[in-house]
Structure formats: structure tokens, C-alpha cells
Amino acid sequence: MKAFGKILGLVLLGLLLIIVALGFALTHLFDPNDYKDEIRQLARDKAHVELTLNGDIGWSLFPWLGLELHEASIATLNNPKVPFADLQMLGLSVRVLPLLRREVQMSDVRVEGLNLTLSRDEKGHGNWEDIGKPLPAATPAPAEGAGTTPADAAAQASTDSASERPIKLDIDSLTVNNARVQYNDARSGQSFGAESIQLSTGAVHEGVNIPLKMTAFLSSGQPVIKARTELNGELRFDRRLKRYQFEDMKLSGEASGEPLQGKTMTFAAQGQLLVDLAANVAEWNGLKLSANQLRALGELNLRDLDKTPQLSGGLSIAQFDLRNFLDSIGHPLPVSADPSTLSKVELVTRLQGTPNSLALEDLAIKLDDSTFSGRLAVEDFAKQALRVQLKADKFDADRYLLAKSDAAKGAKAARQAEVQSKEAGALAGAGTTPLPDAPTQVAWSNDKLLPVDRLRKVDLQADLTFAQLTLDKLPIANAHLKAQGQGGLITLETLRGGLYNGDFESKGTLDVRPAVPQIGLNTRINRVPVEHFIKSETSTAPVKGLLTLNSDLTATGNSQKALVDTLNGNASFVINDGILVNANLEQQLCQAIATLNRKTLSGEPRGKDTPFQELKGSLVMRNGVASNPDLKARIPGLTVNGQGDLDLRVLGMDYRIGVIVEGDKRDMPDPACQVGERYVGLELPLRCRGPLELGAKACRLDKDGLGKVAAKLAGDKVSEKLSEKIDEKLGDKVSPELKDALKGLFKR
Structure with missing residues (x-):
């Protein structure tokens, strides 16, 4: 037995030597x-x-x-x-x-x-x-009656079974x-x-972690992008379970190219990746992202990989300077009115998405001094269908508006200088200086207002609320903005809120489908202090009071000047419980009465406000000029009627006003400003012309109209003397009716 084993060993050794020899050969x-x-x-x-x-x-x-x-x-x-x-x-x-x-x-x-x-x-x-595909060729059809033999079927089954066994x-x-x-x-x-x-x-x-390292230079042609990348991690896979993991994945590098406008972006991403094809899910846990100074954490989950993948997860972006970040990747923002805006931005949200949509749910954004919450979504990437539902505690929109160009600043400075020069002349005396000239400097900017090309593509539904919104320096409480747009037509469904214990609401449309944008706006203002709308940076408002206004206006263009130049529509207004600031209208009228009395006022001019109970009228807008045919005011002791134009292009006014006055009501009235019976019901004329900011300070006696009043008074005086003569001569000899008829012959 031992000899047999020895022989068998020698045989096996010989066979091995033969195999080695054959391999060598x-x-x-x-x-x-x-x-x-x-x-x-x-x-x-x-x-x-x-x-x-x-x-x-x-x-x-x-x-x-x-x-x-x-x-x-x-x-x-x-x-x-x-x-x-x-x-x-x-x-x-x-x-x-x-x-x-x-x-x-x-x-x-x-x-x-x-x-x-x-x-x-x-x-x-x-x-x-085409890899692995044979050239197209005619395949001979099997002979009639031919079939697969049992041996062939068994061989095929054996081959299939063998091919199904995974290779280790x-x-x-x-x-x-x-x-x-x-x-x-x-x-x-x-x-x-x-x-x-x-x-x-x-x-x-298979089934164990595989250390992996890869570096590469990536590029694309349209647009031109180049990137240097490095990938590290440990790969693990199980083909039987169809499960693939990439643990401790770290991707880093830097990119440059046309989208970055010559700038370089340094980026990094890391986390734990899992793809489970049996369950049709994928996960990215422990996600960390960075791009220049931007830093983000989160997790992403994909399900239904075999159908339409559904994305869910969360994302948190640490506070960063958005303006500097965009500048660092070649997309600088235009200079805003406040250059410090967008310097503190952070975000936390829950993600929901599909291959064609992305929604930021439960969104919380801190933007400088404001906090927003709500939902932001793109429902269709191809159509740029943007959906916005946000609530904010406070937001100062003025800080984020585009800064004015040098041309706009120069035009504004020129107009302010013109107004100041005319105001100095208007305040030189109580209506004794010449009537101010109409302003000539344009009050509006030619700067572009709207990104028309973007608005033509937008598909928008926005619903925004603000506890406190500042817009054009107006503090709006509980503001609500709702708008929608599609195909170049944007509809402002409402913009409303509280304003200085009053309220307002605006509705309108913006049509950017034509070459020149068209705007329609309907506005209602209810008991809002008017001085907040018309005050300037260099002087106080000329009028104070509670404004109630209704307007329906249209305009075309894409700048302040173009919109004002094409402004058309109608408006009606009422100002209650108001004051004409630094405008002693009573002094102006005393001057008129003194002139009619052929006397000179002995008192010094007084810089006194003129209160009024109501100022109202209607406006018809035609290409930036508002005609006001029915101006009326109720002032204690005065009745005012007027008509004129407001040239909104230069913010100028030109009015003719008639005032019925009772006279100087002071305890010690000026002797030259005493009203006799012949002045009762007499309408005294004023002319108001100049910058709108001057208000009543730009009003002067209308000398031409005053001459007509004087002529009328002279005629009335002659008629009065003739009437006295008739009474004296006729006495009781004729009837009262005849005497009245004779007196009427001499009245003008």
C-alpha cells in the first residue's frame, strides 16, 4: 500500500512536470x-x-x-x-x-x-x-419541420445556467x-x-472596501469649461444584491471657462454614496459641498430609479457673502442702492424634485436683516416655471434697487438746483416777487428699469407677504403682493398694505410681448398723509393732509422718463384736514384787497401756514401732462376754485385760482386789508406757476385778473351812487318794482 502511494505520487509529479514542460514549450x-x-x-x-x-x-x-x-x-x-x-x-x-x-x-x-x-x-x-453587433446578413431560415432536439435544449439550458452564475x-x-x-x-x-x-x-x-484614487482634467465644448478633479474613497459592491457603495468619497478640484468669465472656482464634495438597484434607491448621506466661500451640508435621496426618479432630502447653506461669491465666479451683480446688501445670506430647506422640477420646501432664508420662510420651486425647468410663496418679517426693497447712473444723478442734481433757486425767490416776500418760471429740468431718469428679455420667458406665480415692507421710502405694514406671469404678460393681482394709518391697493399688468413694454395700473389710496408722496430730499413737503385717491393709468417704455412721457388715464383725489406749508395765502389775499383799496399793507409778511378742510379735484392725463379742471378747496373764511395743469415730466404746475375771501380776521387787522360790503362774494384771482414742490409758495396775484376785478368794483360803485340818487329823487312817488328796474339799468 505504501508502495502504491509512492508510485501515485511519482505519477502526479510526473504529470505536473509534463504540464510545466508543455507550458514552457x-x-x-x-x-x-x-x-x-x-x-x-x-x-x-x-x-x-x-x-x-x-x-x-x-x-x-x-x-x-x-x-x-x-x-x-x-x-x-x-x-x-x-x-x-x-x-x-x-x-x-x-x-x-x-x-x-x-x-x-x-x-x-x-x-x-x-x-x-x-x-x-x-x-x-x-x-x-454597434459594439459586438455583427454586420447585417441574411440568416437562413430553419428547414421546414426542423426543430430543437432534446439534446440541443439540454445543452442550451446548461449554457444559460452557467452564464447566470456570477464570476467571482x-x-x-x-x-x-x-x-x-x-x-x-x-x-x-x-x-x-x-x-x-x-x-x-x-x-x-467583492463585498470588501476597495481603496480608489483618480485624477483627471475634464472639459466641455459649449460652453467652454475646464476642470481639474481628484476623487478619493473606498468602493464596495455586491453584484448579487445589486448594491454599490462609495464610502468616504471626496471629490475636489478647480474649474474655469466661459461661464466663469475668466475667474476660477475651487470646489469640493464629500459624503457616503449608496446605490441599491434591487430597491431602486440611491442616497448621498453626510453631504458636504463647497464652492469658493460657499459651504453647504445636507443629504439627498433618490427613489423609483427604474421609473421617474423622485428626489428628497435636506440642504443647509452657512452664512456667506452672496455678492462676493457671484463676483468670484464671474457673475457680478449690478451695483445696488446699498452696496452692503446680500453680504449675509444663509438658507435651510427641505428638497423635493424630479428630473424636470425642484422645490425648496419649508424654506428659511436669512437675507441681511430680513428673514423669509415658505416655498420656492421651479415646476418645469424647460419652461422656467417659477413658483414663490414667501413670508418675511421685514424687507427694505429700496436697498436692493439698482443704483442710479451718473447721468440720472446729474439730472436730479440739476433739477434740485433749479427748484432751490426758484424757492429762494418765492420766499423773498409775501407774494411781492415775480411769478416763478415753469421748471425746465426733466425730473426722471433714462436708466433701464426692467430686464425685458428675461421677463418674456418667465412663467411666474408669486405670493409674498411682509410684516413690514419699505418701498420708495414708504413703510408699508402687512404688505401683500400677488402676481403671475406667462408668455410675456405679467399680472399684478394685488399689492396692498397699511401706510401711515391709512391703506392702499394697486392692481395692474405689464406686457413685455411688444418691442416696447406696456404698463397698466389701477391704484386706490385711502387717507394716507400726502406729504410722504411729494416731499423732496432738500425741503419739506408743500402740502400736508390725508390723501384719498383713485387712478387708472397706462404708460409705455422701460425707463422713468419714458413711462412719464407716455402717461395717460384718469384720477380723482381728495385731501382732508390739510395745511399749505409756509404759504400765507391770507397775506396774499390781503395784498389783493389792499391793492383794490389803493392802500399799502403796514404789517410785515408772516411765514404762516394756511390750513384747509378739503382740497379735491379730478385729473385727466395726456402724455405726462395732467389737466385739472375742477380744483376746489375749503379753507376757513375762504372758498377756492381753480383750474390748471400739472406737467409731470418736469414736475411743474400752472394754475389760475379764484378765491372768495372774508378779509383779515386777526384781532388787530391791517387797515389796508379790511373788507367792506362791496367785497362780499367777490372772487380774487391768483396765478400759481413753478415747480410742484413749491406748492402755494409759487402763487401770486393775477394782476390782469385783478384789473378786471377793480374795473368791476368801480362800475359797482357808480351803480351804487346812481341808486342812491334814484331813491332820493323818486322817494315814494313810484312803486318799489319800478325803482329796482331803474337801478338794474345802471348795474354791470
């Missing part, structure tokens, strides 16, 4: 380079690819099946002269015996100089779709040096590339 006596043509034909027949071997083939047989290919390329049979892949060298070796158990045990795999070119033609067909991978390492991948799309003109790809891994075993 095959590898040294058999040269695969002599069979390149046969190898190419096998590639055509079995793999259905065109294999070109320009370099040498090196190989070994046992115990490692080793292979080295040099300067090889692969093309599809449909386009054999244009390879989609080529390489300088591929080196690998596989243990022979484990292959019989469908186990792949490989040593180091090295790939040098791989070039992979993928392209899609104008019909949308990709060259990779065991690779010591994988190294790829200087690889390149290029993709071109003829239909869209897009191109993407990855160059200088360096990839190295640790031991590749």
Missing part, C-alpha cells in the same frame, strides 16, 4: 504574433469587433495566463476604419485553475494610454451601440495611466472630454 515555442490574422478573424466572428494589433503580443500560460497587448485598437464592424478605442499597452495575468471554477484571480492590471472616443451622429445613433473577481490592483475619453454629439454640437486620467485601486474583491 508553448510559451517559448509558440509565438501568438504569428497568428495575428487568425486573432483578428476570431474577434470579427466571435466578438463582432474589428481588432487591430500594431504592436507585439506577449503571453504566459501557467500558472498565470498572462497577456500583454501593445498598440491595439478596436472598431465596430460597421465602421472598421474609425476605432472607438485604442491603447498603448494592456497588461494582465489570470490564474489558470480558478478559471475552471468561474473565479477570476488576477494580478495587477495595467492600462497605458487608453483613448476612448464616443460619438452620436445627427440621427442620434451612438457608435457604441479577485484582482490585486488596477492601474490606468494617461487615459482619455472624448464624447461628441453632432445633433446638439456638445462635446465632453476627460484627459490625463490616472486611476489606481487596491485589491479588488
